[in-house]
Amino acid sequence: MKILGTAAVIAGMLTSAALAEAVAPTAVKYDEGTVAMSLSGAAGDPVEGRNIVGNKKKGNCVACHQVTDLSDVPFHGEIGPALDGAGDRWNEAELRGIVANAKLMFEDTMMPAFYKTEGFIRPGKAYTGKAADETFGPVLTAQQIEDVVAYLKTLKE
Amino acid sequence: MKRLAQMACTVSVMAFGGAAMADPVDDTLILNEDITMVTRTAAPAHLEDAVDEVLSGWLFRGTETRAMQADDFDNPGMIFVEQAEDVWNTAEGSEGKSCASCHNEPDTMAGVRAVYPKWNEAAGEVRTLEMQINDCRENRMGAEKWKYTKSNMVNMTALLASVSRGMPINVAIDGPAQSTWEQGKELYYTRTGQLELSCANCHEDSYGKMIRADHLSQGQINGFPVYRLKNTKLNAVHARFKGCVRDTRAETYKPGSPEFIALELYVASRGNGLSVEGPSIRN
Numbered sequence: 001m002k003i004l005g006t007a008a009v010i011a012g013m014l015t016s017a018a019l020a021e022a023v024a025p026t027a028v029k030y031d032e033g034t035v036a037m038s039l040s041g042a043a044g045d046p047v048e049g050r051n052i053v054g055n056k057k058k059g060n061c062v063a064c065h066q067v068t069d070l071s072d073v074p075f076h077g078e079i080g081p082a083l084d085g086a087g088d089r090w091n092e093a094e095l096r097g098i099v100a101n102a103k104l105m106f107e108d109t110m111m112p113a114f115y116k117t118e119g120f121i122r123p124g125k126a127y128t129g130k131a132a133d134e135t136f137g138p139v140l141t142a143q144q145i146e147d148v149v150a151y152l153k154t155l156k157e
Numbered sequence: 158m159k160r161l162a163q164m165a166c167t168v169s170v171m172a173f174g175g176a177a178m179a180d181p182v183d184d185t186l187i188l189n190e191d192i193t194m195v196t197r198t199a200a201p202a203h204l205e206d207a208v209d210e211v212l213s214g215w216l217f218r219g220t221e222t223r224a225m226q227a228d229d230f231d232n233p234g235m236i237f238v239e240q241a242e243d244v245w246n247t248a249e250g251s252e253g254k255s256c257a258s259c260h261n262e263p264d265t266m267a268g269v270r271a272v273y274p275k276w277n278e279a280a281g282e283v284r285t286l287e288m289q290i291n292d293c294r295e296n297r298m299g300a301e302k303w304k305y306t307k308s309n310m311v312n313m314t315a316l317l318a319s320v321s322r323g324m325p326i327n328v329a330i331d332g333p334a335q336s337t338w339e340q341g342k343e344l345y346y347t348r349t350g351q352l353e354l355s356c357a358n359c360h361e362d363s364y365g366k367m368i369r370a371d372h373l374s375q376g377q378i379n380g381f382p383v384y385r386l387k388n389t390k391l392n393a394v395h396a397r398f399k400g401c402v403r404d405t406r407a408e409t410y411k412p413g414s415p416e417f418i419a420l421e422l423y424v425a426s427r428g429n430g431l432s433v434e435g436p437s438i439r440n
């Protein structure tokens with residue numbers, strides 16, 4: 001009975017997570033570059049976050065950052081700081097703000113904004129070289145941002 | 158001892174999954190055991206606030222790639238130079254002329270590559286080498302224009318580059334070319350696309366570093382056209398610009414567009430003093 005009850009609670013959580021309204025990229029509330037609330041309304045999944053950080057077709061964070069925990073993924077770049085210990089250095093709101101739009105905290109950073117849809121010069125349709133069209137969206141979804149943040153929180157020295 | 162150091166290096170490379178070995182090499186490019194090329198020199202005056210030295214992309218490539226460019230028998234780009242030599246001597250168009258009819262041997266063109274893009278007084282515009290070739294084809298030969306980055310055109314620019322190898326890039330940025338140069342500079346520092354990256358982000362601020370598996374160079378264009386091991390053909394500089402802009406998740410400019418002509422003049426000027434290397438080998 002207890003197990004059934006737990007299952008019902010989990011099912012309820014999943015439903016409310018699925019129903020929760022994601023914050024639109026244009027409606028994110030930044031406080032000095034930090035974002036306090038979940039963008040998707042749900043918790044992030046660190047396992048999926050790890051995948052996004054290392055996957056060339058997703059976040060591809062390792063293009064610029066070294067991550068010892070992802071040493072199974074080849075070729076880490078060295079443009080930005082290593083992410084080892086990021087979970088010690090930054091709290092969740094800071095990590096969320098940096099991943100969503102790092103330029104609000106670090107004005108001249110080379111780091112792309114992963115949850116932004118406005119203010120670009122010649123935005124394109126992904127990597128086709130063609131102009132952006134009605135399919136244009138942020139590089140990562142609200143839930144993907146949360147997943148990455150959840151993973152980064154696990155990176156402790 | 159050296160072996161130990163190498164092993165330690167290998168271990169650290171493995172620890173970070175391949176990043177490392179990021180600095181440009183200390184090496185000298187001697188072409189065909191004859192011409193010593195300038196691959197590293199003091200930055201031109203207009204770049205003084207940005208970088209101290211200008212470095213050929215050759216210094217950022219691996220040992221085998223560098224060796225391949227040092228000998229014309231090993232350089233696959235020279236196959237296309239030979240093809241262009243045949244075209245050079247072939248009459249085309251309503252006037253029954255070939256390139257050779259006016260210019261004789263290709264080596265009479267030594268030095269031309271080094272000063273393009275260049276202001277053309279009669280036309281009142283900055284012209285790339287491709288534009289000048291097409292002007293010859295249309296107005297002197299009465300022949301069809303070539304498409305800007307197609308093989309006939311790229312091969313011919315490779316032939317013209319090859320006879321200037323070892324001569325210093327020396328494009329003029331003042332006088333009537335200055336406004337085009339300024340436009341190119343503006344484009345160089347503009348952060349385009351959804352990733353908001355400028356040329357400078359990678360090639361001025363981050364050269365020498367790894368971006369994923371790529372070793373970022375200064376983005377010099379003294380080696381164009383470039384034979385890329387990646388696509389096993391000669392690549393025109395505007396095609397390379399297009400690929401870079403595309404990778405910022407931007408709507409690109411077109412090869413031959415006023416924007417890329419201006420950008421070519423500006424980027425070429427950042428390499429003033431480096432040797433013409435085309436056709437070079439890159440990955």
